[in-house]
Amino acid sequence: MKIISSYSIKGGVGKTALAVNLAFAFREAGHRTLLIDLDPQGAASFYFRVGSAEKFKMRDARSMAEGLRRNIRESDFPGLDIIPSNLGYRHFDILLDGMAKSRKQFRKVLEEFRPDYDVIILDCPPNITLLSENVFRASDAILVPVVPTVLSRRTFEQLTCFFKDEELPCKALRPFFSMVQKRNKMHREIMGELPESYPGFLTTVIPFSADVEKMGLHRMPLLAYSHACEAARAYRALCDEIFSTLNPQP
Amino acid sequence: MGSLLKINEGIRLVLPNDLKVSSLQEERHVVFHEQESRTLAFWDTFEWGLWFGGYVLYSYGGVYHLCSREEGWLGAVICEEETGDRRRFWGDFETVSMRTALERTLGLRSLAMVVEGTFHLRLGELRNEAEKIVCRLELSSVSAGREGEEKLLRTCQVLPLRGYEAEAARVVEYLTQRGAKSSGDGPVDVLLRHANNEPQKYTLRPSFGLTKETPAREAIGRIVRTMLEIAVSNIPGILNDLDTEFLHDYRICIRKIRSVLSLVKDVYPAEGTGRMRKILGDLARQTNRLRDLDVYLLARDEYLGLLPPELRPALEGMFEDFSAERDIEVQDTTLKIRAHSNRKLLRKMAVYFSEETAHKPSSSADIPVGPLVFRCIYKRYRKIREIAAGIGTETPDEVVHQLRIECKKLRYLMEFFSELIPGEEGAQMLKMLRRLQGRLGDFNDASVQQKSLLDYWEHKKSGPDVAMGVGGLVSILYHRQQQTRGLIKQSLGEFCGGSTAAAFKNTFKLSDSVSAKSAQ
Numbered sequence: 001m002k003i004i005s006s007y008s009i010k011g012g013v014g015k016t017a018l019a020v021n022l023a024f025a026f027r028e029a030g031h032r033t034l035l036i037d038l039d040p041q042g043a044a045s046f047y048f049r050v051g052s053a054e055k056f057k058m059r060d061a062r063s064m065a066e067g068l069r070r071n072i073r074e075s076d077f078p079g080l081d082i083i084p085s086n087l088g089y090r091h092f093d094i095l096l097d098g099m100a101k102s103r104k105q106f107r108k109v110l111e112e113f114r115p116d117y118d119v120i121i122l123d124c125p126p127n128i129t130l131l132s133e134n135v136f137r138a139s140d141a142i143l144v145p146v147v148p149t150v151l152s153r154r155t156f157e158q159l160t161c162f163f164k165d166e167e168l169p170c171k172a173l174r175p176f177f178s179m180v181q182k183r184n185k186m187h188r189e190i191m192g193e194l195p196e197s198y199p200g201f202l203t204t205v206i207p208f209s210a211d212v213e214k215m216g217l218h219r220m221p222l223l224a225y226s227h228a229c230e231a232a233r234a235y236r237a238l239c240d241e242i243f244s245t246l247n248p249q250p
Numbered sequence: 251m252g253s254l255l256k257i258n259e260g261i262r263l264v265l266p267n268d269l270k271v272s273s274l275q276e277e278r279h280v281v282f283h284e285q286e287s288r289t290l291a292f293w294d295t296f297e298w299g300l301w302f303g304g305y306v307l308y309s310y311g312g313v314y315h316l317c318s319r320e321e322g323w324l325g326a327v328i329c330e331e332e333t334g335d336r337r338r339f340w341g342d343f344e345t346v347s348m349r350t351a352l353e354r355t356l357g358l359r360s361l362a363m364v365v366e367g368t369f370h371l372r373l374g375e376l377r378n379e380a381e382k383i384v385c386r387l388e389l390s391s392v393s394a395g396r397e398g399e400e401k402l403l404r405t406c407q408v409l410p411l412r413g414y415e416a417e418a419a420r421v422v423e424y425l426t427q428r429g430a431k432s433s434g435d436g437p438v439d440v441l442l443r444h445a446n447n448e449p450q451k452y453t454l455r456p457s458f459g460l461t462k463e464t465p466a467r468e469a470i471g472r473i474v475r476t477m478l479e480i481a482v483s484n485i486p487g488i489l490n491d492l493d494t495e496f497l498h499d500y501r502i503c504i505r506k507i508r509s510v511l512s513l514v515k516d517v518y519p520a521e522g523t524g525r526m527r528k529i530l531g532d533l534a535r536q537t538n539r540l541r542d543l544d545v546y547l548l549a550r551d552e553y554l555g556l557l558p559p560e561l562r563p564a565l566e567g568m569f570e571d572f573s574a575e576r577d578i579e580v581q582d583t584t585l586k587i588r589a590h591s592n593r594k595l596l597r598k599m600a601v602y603f604s605e606e607t608a609h610k611p612s613s614s615a616d617i618p619v620g621p622l623v624f625r626c627i628y629k630r631y632r633k634i635r636e637i638a639a640g641i642g643t644e645t646p647d648e649v650v651h652q653l654r655i656e657c658k659k660l661r662y663l664m665e666f667f668s669e670l671i672p673g674e675e676g677a678q679m680l681k682m683l684r685r686l687q688g689r690l691g692d693f694n695d696a697s698v699q700q701k702s703l704l705d706y707w708e709h710k711k712s713g714p715d716v717a718m719g720v721g722g723l724v725s726i727l728y729h730r731q732q733q734t735r736g737l738i739k740q741s742l743g744e745f746c747g748g749s750t751a752a753a754f755k756n757t758f759k760l761s762d763s764v765s766a767k768s769a770q
């Protein structure tokens with residue numbers, strides 16, 4: 001079982017679009033996939049037409065796993081399940097704060113799902129909390145959408161510094177370019193430089209596309225309504241790239 | 251739509267004929283997709299090995315699907331394989347999953363189509379206010395054959411989505427209130443019954459409903475009639491050369507009948523019994539060579555495996571010769587079995603042993619079968635002990651062969667009359683007998699096969715490479731045979747002494763008063 005999170009400190013960069021389509025692509029490739037919507041805004045749940053989760057008590061790792069399990073919803077696409085967002089995640093930080101090994105509890109929670117899923121994808125809110133630190137330590141890969149602008153580049157650098165300071169697993173950080181406009185000169189320049197100073201950059205690029213924006217109208221992943229458009233192919237390519245980096249051929 | 255028949259969880263309902271799909275559409279807002287029809291061909295063996303093993307195998311659109319069987323319904327698909335040529339034996343399948351799943355259930359048996367049915371399927375979805383799918387439905391009606399019009403059964407599978415089970419429960423409730431039933435025959439049951447081809451347990455060891463008091467002639471008659479019926483049921487499979495087991499079982503039935511007629515004497519008039527035994531002997535003899543060839547060919551892979559790879563090609567030629575001979579022998583044998591004269595013999599036997607046929611009295615006809623047979627069994631056992639006493643490392647093969655035949659006779663008697671033998675002790679005695687027989691069989695196979703290999707060599711006079719192959723095999727077989735001698739001695743020790751001897755004595759040796767009484 002691989003745990004993949006979609007994360008950025010910056011909002012509106014394509015995290016949810018990535019999580020939703022990546023989950024769809026993994027299940028399309030035959031992997032039993034679970035998407036967990038960790039953002040109280042519930043955008044990922046919305047794209048799958050799933051209502052918010054029922055409240056549950058989070059006393060410890062075990063009760064959290066149980067509560068999450070009870071909230072698993074089968075999506076309209078067999079093989080892909082969702083745990084919708086839950087406002088209670090906000091209390092998670094407070095709960096964790098009082099626990100020993102408070103930064104590693106979430107990994108333990110997710111391990112409970114190992115028998116049932118091949119891939120777990122986490123859609124994260126744009127902030128740094130105890131929960132996000134837990135996500136970092138739980139993830140085999142942390143995918144960071146970077147829109148090729150000066151500002152995004154700075155926030156990405158902030159994130160890498162934070163990882164170093166906190167002794168988080170830098171190797172798991174896998175940035176990629178999101179919402180790329182090929183005709184934009186600044187985009188092209190930044191895309192030329194940044195990967196050189198950060199070797200973990202994924203090569204697949206997600207283009208800016210009106211097809212992606214329409215997800216809100218369709219209320220389903222792009223891959224489900226526009227199978228072959230450029231952006232859909234890009235998400236699928238990203239899925240392949242991640243899969244092969246996580247499962248290197250001997 | 252690819253997974254229509256694969257979805258296995260969920261609640262299966264049989265729908266009443268008057269329940270219209272439109273009511274689900276109107277009242278429950280279920281949206282249905284277009285109907286799709288598929289003709290499935292179902293496969294199984296003569297023994298219904300798959301069915302009773304808990305499987306259903308069907309082919310559709312050039313793909314074999316092996317499913318678990320859930321009562322008379324198709325369960326989850328276990329594995330699938332594209333058909334190239336038609337598959338008959340488990341070894342004809344290519345994927346590992348299919349081969350391993352089928353090897354256990356099919357054994358040496360071949361597959362034959364048992365029924366064809368057309369499934370008309372409509373998939374439906376129930377959505378909530380957010381337009382999220384909360385329940386799936388699979389409506390299906392089945393008709394016989396390729397385009398059967400008459401609907402034999404209408405069913406609905408309600409397939410809950412995880413986290414939305416309550417909605418599925420509501421649909422089930424809606425349907426049951428309108429007459430849907432969650433029990434009763436499933437579509438595969440219905441198809442098979444319609445085709446008059448319902449799965450039946452097949453065994454070479456049926457029970458005959460005997461008690462110790464059953465008059466001997468009635469008991470033997472029942473046994474012979476039943477075994478004759480089983481023999482005859484194997485004939486179509488032999489004629490169509492479906493697999494080797496039809497002939498194997500046919501021969502066993504004949505041998506068993508013949509054996510019981512000669513072991514339990516004076517139940518039918520001697521003259522008639524003699525005639526019947528001769529017919530049985532003739533019938534068995536017709537098939538001897540074919541069975542021998544089957545045995546060689548079945549052992550092909552094992553034998554080739556015994557030789558180093560360099561020697562194998564030469565021997566492959568021998569098996570090709572056997573295979574060619576078998577092609578001819580099959581023609582010969584089936585012609586004989588099909589022949590008018592043969593059918594007349596079988597009919598004669600059926601008439602002779604029919605309940606309606608009156609026979610002259612004979613000395614043992616009316617006495618209770620229990621004591622009569624127990625005496626026979628004990629006599630066989632003592633005979634085996636007698637031969638066993640003379641068995642050593644130097645004993646000629648023929649004596650061991652004789653011992654094997656005696657054991658077989660004993661085994662047949664114990665199996666025919668197992669209903670009369672106390673269960674636990676009977677099982678223990680049979681276990682010991684079976685072990686001994688296994689070793690005697692190995693010994694005999696090794697001996698017979700050495701001879702046939704050398705015969706082949708004699709006739710063929712092939713080149714030195716064949717000589718090396720044959721020589722190699724013969725010496726391995728000889729070595730095996732010698733090893734088995736030791737094992738036979740050990741099994742004989744167990745079988746002829748100790749607790750087994752006591753069990754035979756206690757069970758079958760009747761006190762004089764009983765034997766005297768029954769002899770009156």
Ligand SMILES: Nc1ncnc2c1ncn2[C@@H]1O[C@H](COP(=O)(O)OP(=O)(O)OP(=O)(O)O)[C@@H](O)[C@H]1O
Nearest residue numbers: 011012013014015016017126179207208209212213
């Ligand atoms: N590749 C793209 N091309 C065009 N529009 C996109 C693309 N990816 C995302 N969008 C749009 O941008 C908006 C923000 O995307 P998304 O919700 O995926 O970002 P986010 O990082 O998850 O945001 P938040 O931080 O609010 O969770 C959405 O309206 C989405 O439709």
Ligand SMILES: [Mg+2]
Nearest residue numbers: 015016039043
């Ligand atoms: Mg988001």
